[in-house]
Amino acid sequence: MFDILFYYTDSDKIKSIIFKVKEGCTIHDFVLLNNLSVVIPKMNYNNYKIGVFGKIKKPDYIIKENDRLELYSPITIDPKIRRKNIATSR
Numbered sequence: 001m002f003d004i005l006f007y008y009t010d011s012d013k014i015k016s017i018i019f020k021v022k023e024g025c026t027i028h029d030f031v032l033l034n035n036l037s038v039v040i041p042k043m044n045y046n047n048y049k050i051g052v053f054g055k056i057k058k059p060d061y062i063i064k065e066n067d068r069l070e071l072y073s074p075i076t077i078d079p080k081i082r083r084k085n086i087a088t089s090r
Contacts, residue, residue, distance in 0.1 A: 004030075004063060008040055008071035021063050028059035030069070040071070047074050 004021045007014060019034055027050050030036075049056045049072040052063075056072065063069070 002065040004067060004069055006069045009073065025063050026059060027057055027061050027063065030063060048072060
């Protein structure tokens with residue numbers, strides 16, 4: 001077993017949790033075994049992607065020691081429009 005850092009956003013703040021992972025654990029197994037939908041109530045696994053060091057991985061990806069898992073939520077607004085809205089509101 002080894003530790004994995006898992007990053008996600010909650011109310012526009014980046015948070016992290018350390019989880020114990022067994023050798024050969026896939027991302028799909030990780031989500032099910034750690035019941036992420038309870039840990040992160042807003043998470044709907046069908047709409048989110050999980051990546052390792054900024055690269056989205058498939059659910060059958062085998063987690064390796066020293067990987068940093070990141071939860072990506074779906075984009076709700078075009079980043080250019082968001083930046084424009086922020087700039088005009090100041």
